[in-house]
Every structure is written in structure tokens, then in C-alpha cells.
Amino acid sequence: MKLLVTGSEGFIGSHLVEELVASGHQVTAFVQYNSFNSAGWLDALPKEVQKVVEVIMGDVRDAGSVRAAVRGHARVAHLAALIAIPYSYSAPHSYYETNALGTLNVLDACRDFGVERLVHTSTSEVYGSAQYVPIDEKHPLVGQSPYSASKIAADQLAHSYWASFGLPLTTLRPFNAYGPRQSQRAFIPSVMVQVLSGARKLKLGSLTPTRDLTYVKDTAQGFVKALESEAGLGEVFNMGSGFEISMGDVVDMIRTLSSQSFDVVEDVERLRPDISEVERLWSDSARMKNTFDWSPVHAQKEGLLQGLEKTYEWFSNHFDRPGYQTSSYVV
DSSP states (O other), X not given: OEEEEETTTSHHHHHHHHHHHHTTOEEEEEEEOOTXXXXXXXXXXXXXXXXXXXXXXXXXXXXXXXXXXXXXXXXXXXOOOOOOHHHHHHOHHHHIIIIIIHHHHHXXXXXXXXOSEEEEEOOGGGGOSOSSSSBOTTSOOOOOSHHHHHHHHHXXXXXXXXXXXXXXXXXXXXXXXXXXXXXXXXXXXXXXXXXXXXXXXXXXXXXXOEEOOEEHHHHHHHHHHHHHOSOOTTOEEEEOOSOOEEHHHHHHHHHHHHTOOOEEEEOGGGOOOGGGOOOBOOBOOHHHHHHHOOOOSSOHHHHHHHHHHHHHHHHHHHTTSTTOOSSSOOO
């Protein structure tokens, strides 16, 4: 199929492009325009992948460039978003414009051009701190940060276009993805980059919150299954590993696999406001399994260890790339 991926230059997006090419699809990558002519992480993909991917630059906030990108594609995966939660405290308007209005532009274009399937990307952050676990798709939505509020708005817009106009869409709600090519603003890369840089006192935020950590290749394969399917229209699907672990325990696992000795120092810059912190996330992904026959390969604690080993190996060879640094906190 001829498929469009928005947000293709990012962490999950670049892995999805790679998986779609491996599955034999014709992929167009919609990349945010920049004066450096950079396609983000797509520039790091194997040359044989890059040469078969068409890259289009634009801005999801601009309806015209979105329409130009969507035209002629059978199916669309919409991943473009601003995702750094700490920065959303400083620039909430940017998050609304990109995540909510940008999604509206994608919805309108897909509706106008008769796209046969749109896979919209949500986030586990829309649930806020778990009111019960594991979290299923019926859990209340609670915006505890401007980022999560903007994604709730986007999710509701997407659902309204299915309910009101019959736009054939499915919403996937990934829980915390990790793996190669992730930004240092995320917890696991922050730990690994500091360790690999030789730090003996790691500056980190709160270690008590728990997360359902999903290896990014598993997440990308979930998107492929949803894009290729005819099922699940109008529905939301959680994608997680089904395993809850605290950030402190993750640090201990990285300490063990790295064979490095270090201490942890709390960095107040990295702490969310108390009421904004999401203390607990743990996914019930049964609906995803039953509808799309998707299960994470890297499941439970053993799978997490395997995923962390792969991630640590990648960062061992790439932590000195531009964008990874230990001299300052990366928002």
C-alpha cells in the first residue's frame, strides 16, 4: 500500500518507517520543515531503506502542506506531535497548535481525500495517574500536563470525525516506548548517556513513578498491524508490555547491565509539579491482542532486560552524537 507517516523523523516514527518498508509498503515520510534539510532520524536509517522512502517537508500546523502530503495515499499513520512534557509547562500554546490543531488538519485532509484508513496516535499520559490497574481503555482521561491535555483534545477530535463523518480511523495509545534513537529528554536515554559519559553522580528526577515500558520495535509493529488491518474502526487500543516497574528499579537494571558504579542525585529541574506528576501507568493491552493479534516480544521483566540491553548497546555506539549531552539538562 501507499502509506503516509507524519512525524516520521522522530523516535517512534523512524522505527515505523523502517518496519513498513520491511513489510513491502510504499512509504512517504512527512517531515517538519527545517532550514538544515534534515530528515531527523530518517537520515540514520540504512541506505537501502532511505532510497525507497519519499520525504516530504512541511508542517502539520499548516493545513495546505498537510493536504499536499495526504493526497494520493491510501492510508495514513499520524504520529506528528510535540511530546516533551517538561517543555509543555513553558510553551502550552505550541502543544495545542501542534497536537490538537495539527491533528484537525490531518483529519480534514483524510476526510476530503477519502483515505481508507487513518491510524491516530494517542499516549498513555492521557490517563493521568492510574485510578486502577492495569489500565484499560475505559479508564477516565485526566489532563495532568498541557501536553496530555493537548493529546486528549486530539483524541476527542479524532473520535468525533469517526462518529460524525464516518472517517475510518483507529486510535493507538502506546505506553512508554524506549529504545534506540530516543531523545535524551526521556528517562532511559538520560540515564544511559550519563553512565556512558563516565558520570558517577547521575542527575535524575523522581524515581518513584512506575511505567509500562515498551520496546520501540514492538510499538512500531503494533502500528503496522493496525495499518494493514480492516478492524478496530472508531476504537482505542492500549499498547503496553503488561509490566509495571518503578524508575528506581530501571536505574538498578541499567547499573547491573552496564557494570558501572554510580550514585543518583535528585535534580529539582527534572521534577514535575506535584499534582502534574503521573505516578503510575500499567497497560491492559488485551483489546490490542484480540483485535490485531499483537503482543510485545519484549514482555515482562525478562523482556525489559533484553530491550534495555539492546538500547544500551546502541547508545554505547551513539551517545556522542549531536543531541546527546551531559553538560546540561535537556528539556
